[in-house]
Amino acid sequence: MSTLKIKEHFGHEERHKDTTTVFGFFVYLMTDLVLFASLFAVYAVLYQNTAGGPKGSDIFVLPFVLTQTLILLASSLTCGLALLCAKKGSIRGVVSLLSITLVLGGAFLFMELYEFGKFIQEGYGPHVSGFLSAYFTLVGTHGVHIFAGLLFGTILIVSLVHSGFTRGNLRKLALFTLFWHFLDLVWIFIFSFVYLGAFI
Amino acid sequence: MQEISPLYGKLSFGLLPHDPIAIGGAAFAVVCAIIILSFVTYTNLWKPLWRDWLTSVDHKKIGLMYLIVSAIILFRGIVDAFLMRAQQALSVGESYGIIDANHFQQIFSAHGTLMIFFVAMGFMSAIINLILPLQIGARDVAFPFLNSLSFWLFTAGAILVHLPLIIGDFSAAGWLAYPPLSGIAYSPTVGVDYWIWSLQIAGIGSLLSGINFLVTIIKMRAKGMTLFKMPMFTWTVLGSMLLVAFAFPILTVTLTLLSLDRTFGMHFFTADGGGNMMMYVNLIWAWGHPEVYILMLPAFGIFSEVVAVFSAKKLAGYTSMVVSVIAIVFLSFLVWLHHFFTMGAGAAVNAFFGIMTAIIAIPTGVKIFNWIFTMYRGRIRFHTPMLWFMGFVVLFTLGGVAGVVMAEPTADYQLHNTLFLVAHFHTMIVSGVLFGYFAGLTYWFPKIFGFMLDERFGRKAFWCWLNGFILAFGPLYILGLMGATRRLDHYSADMGFQPLFMVSAFGALLIGLGLYYQVRQIIFSIRHRQSLRDETGDPWDGRTLEWSTPSPVPHYNFAVLPEVEERDAFFVQKERRGRGPLQLEDEYKDIIMPKNTGAGLIISFFALCAGFAIVWHIWWLAVVGIFGAIVVIIIRTFETDTHYTISGEEVYETERLWRVRYDQSKKLVL
Numbered sequence: 001m002s003t004l005k006i007k008e009h010f011g012h013e014e015r016h017k018d019t020t021t022v023f024g025f026f027v028y029l030m031t032d033l034v035l036f037a038s039l040f041a042v043y044a045v046l047y048q049n050t051a052g053g054p055k056g057s058d059i060f061v062l063p064f065v066l067t068q069t070l071i072l073l074a075s076s077l078t079c080g081l082a083l084l085c086a087k088k089g090s091i092r093g094v095v096s097l098l099s100i101t102l103v104l105g106g107a108f109l110f111m112e113l114y115e116f117g118k119f120i121q122e123g124y125g126p127h128v129s130g131f132l133s134a135y136f137t138l139v140g141t142h143g144v145h146i147f148a149g150l151l152f153g154t155i156l157i158v159s160l161v162h163s164g165f166t167r168g169n170l171r172k173l174a175l176f177t178l179f180w181h182f183l184d185l186v187w188i189f190i191f192s193f194v195y196l197g198a199f200i
Numbered sequence: 201m202q203e204i205s206p207l208y209g210k211l212s213f214g215l216l217p218h219d220p221i222a223i224g225g226a227a228f229a230v231v232c233a234i235i236i237l238s239f240v241t242y243t244n245l246w247k248p249l250w251r252d253w254l255t256s257v258d259h260k261k262i263g264l265m266y267l268i269v270s271a272i273i274l275f276r277g278i279v280d281a282f283l284m285r286a287q288q289a290l291s292v293g294e295s296y297g298i299i300d301a302n303h304f305q306q307i308f309s310a311h312g313t314l315m316i317f318f319v320a321m322g323f324m325s326a327i328i329n330l331i332l333p334l335q336i337g338a339r340d341v342a343f344p345f346l347n348s349l350s351f352w353l354f355t356a357g358a359i360l361v362h363l364p365l366i367i368g369d370f371s372a373a374g375w376l377a378y379p380p381l382s383g384i385a386y387s388p389t390v391g392v393d394y395w396i397w398s399l400q401i402a403g404i405g406s407l408l409s410g411i412n413f414l415v416t417i418i419k420m421r422a423k424g425m426t427l428f429k430m431p432m433f434t435w436t437v438l439g440s441m442l443l444v445a446f447a448f449p450i451l452t453v454t455l456t457l458l459s460l461d462r463t464f465g466m467h468f469f470t471a472d473g474g475g476n477m478m479m480y481v482n483l484i485w486a487w488g489h490p491e492v493y494i495l496m497l498p499a500f501g502i503f504s505e506v507v508a509v510f511s512a513k514k515l516a517g518y519t520s521m522v523v524s525v526i527a528i529v530f531l532s533f534l535v536w537l538h539h540f541f542t543m544g545a546g547a548a549v550n551a552f553f554g555i556m557t558a559i560i561a562i563p564t565g566v567k568i569f570n571w572i573f574t575m576y577r578g579r580i581r582f583h584t585p586m587l588w589f590m591g592f593v594v595l596f597t598l599g600g601v602a603g604v605v606m607a608e609p610t611a612d613y614q615l616h617n618t619l620f621l622v623a624h625f626h627t628m629i630v631s632g633v634l635f636g637y638f639a640g641l642t643y644w645f646p647k648i649f650g651f652m653l654d655e656r657f658g659r660k661a662f663w664c665w666l667n668g669f670i671l672a673f674g675p676l677y678i679l680g681l682m683g684a685t686r687r688l689d690h691y692s693a694d695m696g697f698q699p700l701f702m703v704s705a706f707g708a709l710l711i712g713l714g715l716y717y718q719v720r721q722i723i724f725s726i727r728h729r730q731s732l733r734d735e736t737g738d739p740w741d742g743r744t745l746e747w748s749t750p751s752p753v754p755h756y757n758f759a760v761l762p763e764v765e766e767r768d769a770f771f772v773q774k775e776r777r778g779r780g781p782l783q784l785e786d787e788y789k790d791i792i793m794p795k796n797t798g799a800g801l802i803i804s805f806f807a808l809c810a811g812f813a814i815v816w817h818i819w820w821l822a823v824v825g826i827f828g829a830i831v832v833i834i835i836r837t838f839e840t841d842t843h844y845t846i847s848g849e850e851v852y853e854t855e856r857l858w859r860v861r862y863d864q865s866k867k868l869v870l
Contacts, residue, residue: 013792016419020342024415027445031407035449038486042457042468042479049474051467126466130474133466137457155834168840 018171025175029182032145036186039138043194049130056131056198059124061115065195068111069187075104076184083177086170094173095160101180102153105146112143135194142190145183152176209818210390215368221283221299222365229365255796257344260753262351263329264648267641269355270322273314276362278715280311282708285672289705293693304689305372306391310361312375313395317402318358320495320629323637325354325409328437328498331644332413334746334753335431337422337762337769342415344794345836350409352804357402360811364394368815371395374687376484377458379469379477384462390815393462397811400455401804403448410444413437422745424764431744431768432508432521436501439525440494443532447490454483463814478543485536493532495629497525499636500567503589506639507571509740510586511578514768517570524563531560541609542616550609557607561600568593583740584658588639591666592631599627602677619688620680623673630669638665638718646739650751651729657721664714671707675700735865737858738779743771750781750858756791756846759855780866781859788851795844799836803829 047056079101085093116136119125126136156176159169204210217226240246253261287304291297299307329351333341341347364370371391373382382392417438421430430438457468458480467473469480508515515521537545537553571593580586602624606612615621645653679700684691691697725732738747745762746753748770766772810825812818 020415020419023419024342024411027411027414031411031445031449034446035453038450038453038483042453042483045476045479046468046474049467049476051472051474053474126460127464128467128473130467130476133460133468133475137460137466137468151830151834155837159838172837 014167018167021171022174022178025178029178032182033186036138036141036189039134039141040189040193043134043138046130046134047194047198051129051131053129053132054124056135056194059119059122060195060198062195062199064111064115065191068108069191071104071111072108072184072187075101075108076181078104079177079180083173086165086173089165091160091164095157098153098157098160098176102150102157105150105153105180109143109146109150112139112146116140138194139190142183142186145186149176149180149183152179204817206820207818209813209816209821211367211816211818217366219300219303221303226366229362250798251796254801255348255798257340257348257794257796257800258755259329259333259341259344259347260648262347263326263331266322266326266329266351266354269358270319270326273318273322273358275715277311277314277319278712280307280314282712283307284311285701285705285708287689289698289701291690292698292701296690299689301689302372305374305687306364306370308687309371309374309377309391309395310364313361313371313399316375316491316495316629317399318354318361320633320637321402321406322354322358323634323641324440324495324498325351325406327502327637327640327644328413330648331640331746332434332437333416333420334647334749334757335434335744336417336420336425337745337758337764338416338420339757339761339791340794341412342420343412345797345800345842346408346412348797348800349803350405350412350800352800353405353408353807354402356804356808356811357398357400357405360394360401360808360815361398363812364391368394376488378484379458379461379475379480380471382458382462383470384465385470393459393815396455396459396462397815400452400459401807401811403451403455405804406444407448407452410441410448414441414445417441422762422764422769425769428519428522429764429767429769431501432504432515432518433498433501433744435522435525436497436504439529440497442529443490443494443497446533447487447494450483451487451491454480454487457483459814463817478540481540481543482536485539486533489536489539490532492628493528495633496636497528499633499640500525502636502640502643503571503592504567505744506585506589506643507574508768509643509742510581510583510589511575512581512741513574513578514743514771515570516573516576517566518767520566521570524566527563528560531556531563535560538607538609538612541612547609554607554609554612558604561604561607564600568597583642584653584655584662585639585643587659587662588635588642591662592635592639595627595631595635595666595669599624599631603628615680617685618680619676619684619686622686623676623680626673626676627669630673635665643740644746646734647737647746647749647751647753649729650734651725651732652734652739654721654725654728654732657717657724661714661717661721664710664717668707668710668712668714671710672704673707675704675707679704733865735858735861736779737781737862738770741774741779743768745770748773748782750855754851754854756793756851759788759791759851760785781855781862784856784859785852788848788855790848791846791851792843793846795842797836797839797842799832799839803832806832 078097082094082097082101085097116139119132124132126133153176156169156172159172163169217223240249253265256262256265283299284304284307287297287299297304329341329347333339361370368390371377371382371387371394373387373392373395377392377395380386382395417430417434457466460466461468461470461475467475469475469477471477504515504521534556535553537543537549538557541550541553571589602620606615606621606624642653642658645651679697682695682697682700684695684697734751737750740747745764748762749757762769806825806828808825810822810829813821813825
């Protein structure tokens with residue numbers, strides 16, 4: 001019996017579960033980063049292949065995209081504040097800040113869809129050229145992630161209202177903030193390389 | 201342009217198979233399915249099957265289900281291989297063999313796809329699931345529900361990849377579907393879409409499973425098991441899962457882009473509209489080369505365990521083994537371009553990748569030497585797992601040397617796309633992957649089922665496989681040097697290929713005989729399971745923690761979680777206290793385990809619907825599939841009652857009964 005001992009009490013188990021879940025989520029984000037990296041690489045290969053269609057600088061409207069970027073950055077701020085509120089134990093604060101985050105995220109997504117719609121209406125859809133295919137797919141994949149984030153956030157708010165600061169809900173909140181900041185980070189790269197890069 | 205109905209998409213009755221071999225395949229698939237379903241219904245097994253297996257989140261049961269699915273697909277893949285060997289042996293001069301060119305192309309595409317994505321990946325997931333948590337002294341994986349979801353996504357992919365047998369056709373564009381051939385212009389049917397979506401669904405399963413096991417190894421190891429005290433199999437799985445996490449997202453992207461090209465007329469890989477088809481080849485191999493090592497590393501780990509145990513010595517050069525695993529993980533991302541030196545990237549680029557390719561042979565060589573050093577002055581027992589290892593060393597070294605030859609870009613310009621290449625990678629994958637998993641399955645079989653596999657049939661199977669392999673693929677090296685290209689469905693008689701193709705076909709038959717012996721081995725062992733039973737839980741005098749449990753392993757794996765002080769933890773333990781189970785404790789603590797859930801299966805069912813719908817452009821069904829999957833995921837996140845408790849008394853009773861059985865079996869031996 002010397003080498004085997006009974007292991008640990010319950011509190012330890014729960015803590016272990018927290019760190020395992022957060023670590024697992026980090027690994028997932030890493031794989032997602034590889035996914036975006038591949039799409040950036042594809043964009044880098046194709047952005048000059050306009051095949052008679054428009055270049056990026058012909059169609060992008062920088063003030064519009066800058067507004068989008070600021071909205072997303074603001075949503076990241078409110079998301080971070082929500083986490084701080086959770087540390088203080090204010091459920092009302094968390095729920096309202098998260099709601100603002102989601103509204104801002106929704107506005108961002110709406111603007112993106114509006115931009116896409118405008119391009120397609122003007123005849124610059126994704127089937128026009130390699131550049132536009134890569135553009136729509138890279139930015140669109142980010143948009144799909146934002147949509148997933150909105151779903152995630154909604155579920156989180158519902159659970160918080162429903163059952164308060166349970167261990168599981170706090171875990172979900174931590175994951176949500178990680179996810180949201182991650183999407184912000186990816187967007188900074190999209191803004192810099194795709195939109196600003198087009199005007200260099 | 202074909203009419204697309206809003207309700208049925210591109211589906212129509214005209215797409216059902218109509219040539220004899222295709223009808224035969226379809227009929228066989230349907231009959232098999234009906235037999236299995238009616239057997240389950242007749243024996244009233246649906247309820248226990250659903251309750252204990254289909255919804256299970258137990259890593260051991262999931263592993264076993266992976267094993268069954270992969271074994272079934274192995275047979276389909278082998279049938280494809282037979283058809284190819286027969287075609288190439290017979291289709292010469294006036295004769296056009298047994299199948300037409302298009303069908304032949306579908307068959308080699310299916311063979312590669314099935315064998316890599318569903319057989320090799322499936323066996324790998326099976327063994328990792330069955331053994332890894334036990335080896336690190338854990339009760340389950342980090343995310344048991346995710347594990348079940350991974351398995352069912354894999355199975356959904358496996359089902360989708362078999363649907364072309366019944367409706368529509370399969371990709372005829374090779375196992376990696378290079379554009380522009382795989383583009384909509386040259387492959388207008390649904391074949392490539394089937395290929396894309398079955399791999400996409402199974403690939404997402406593999407990605408999730410990779411994340412899961414990565415976290416499991418990092419976070420769930422027994423107390424005291426530092427990284428450098430991990431068993432070698434665990435190390436190789438860690439390397440392999442790191443590769444999965446880095447490589448599979450690239451596959452996801454590549455398949456998505458190809459699908460966007462085909463479905464929405466985008467221009468990623470098209471010849472017109474500013475696409476770049478070589479980008480596809482780069483992307484797919486940036487995933488594809490690591491994939492080779494994803495499959496191979498766990499097999500290396502298995503061999504490391506097998507050699508140490510059957511030589512009754514500790515593994516030689518543990519640290520250098522670990523370093524070589526890490527080196528392989530790193531280097532495997534720097535060699536992808538050697539798959540297409542002929543792209544014409546220029547001398548400097550080709551030279552770089554040629555040199556990197558030669559360099560990656562070094563860590564692999566280190567491993568071979570370490571295994572041989574382990575055997576040196578060991579008390580070697582030549583059980584079947586050890587035979588598989590010996591076969592592996594010989595074949596793998598030969599195949600590796602052929603690989604280094606092709607790493608030379610100048611030589612590769614000659615050998616590219618010849619049968620020499622086909623022979624090379626089959627040598628690597630069959631010996632380095634399949635033999636490894638066969639060795640692992642034989643070695644761990646008693647742990648999984650509680651009885652041993654019969655040795656005699658095992659030996660017969662091994663010798664048939666080894667000799668069959670040499671006969672089947674030896675001639676292909678020569679044919680490749682003679683100029684026979686791969687994927688050849690017909691050649692003229694004066695090329696002089698036919699005799700060698702005949703030898704190769706004979707070799708394939710011998711492999712078939714090996715497979716037959718493996719089936720016999722399993723049936724025989726099940727019939728004689730009483731005499732082959734192992735009550736010790738440790739029939740081979742094992743060295744790692746999985747052998748410290750009873751076989752078959754109870755739900756909770758370990759009654760008390762082990763603590764590790766040194767490498768080969770169990771062996772060290774036995775040296776201190778002798779063999780046999782630990783002394784029974786007076787009482788055991790309650791154990792909390794995850795509850796079974798059908799959510800993984802249901803989500804995967806919706807994913808399958810969505811995949812099928814996108815293949816056939818049935819958009820309403822695609823929406824239903826995606827929406828359904830999301831809804832089930834959301835419902836699952838609200839579930840709070842996800843765990844159950846195994847009482848300490850139940851654990852005590854299970855553990856006591858094992859010790860009773862153990863003592864009885866000891867008396868019988870005496």
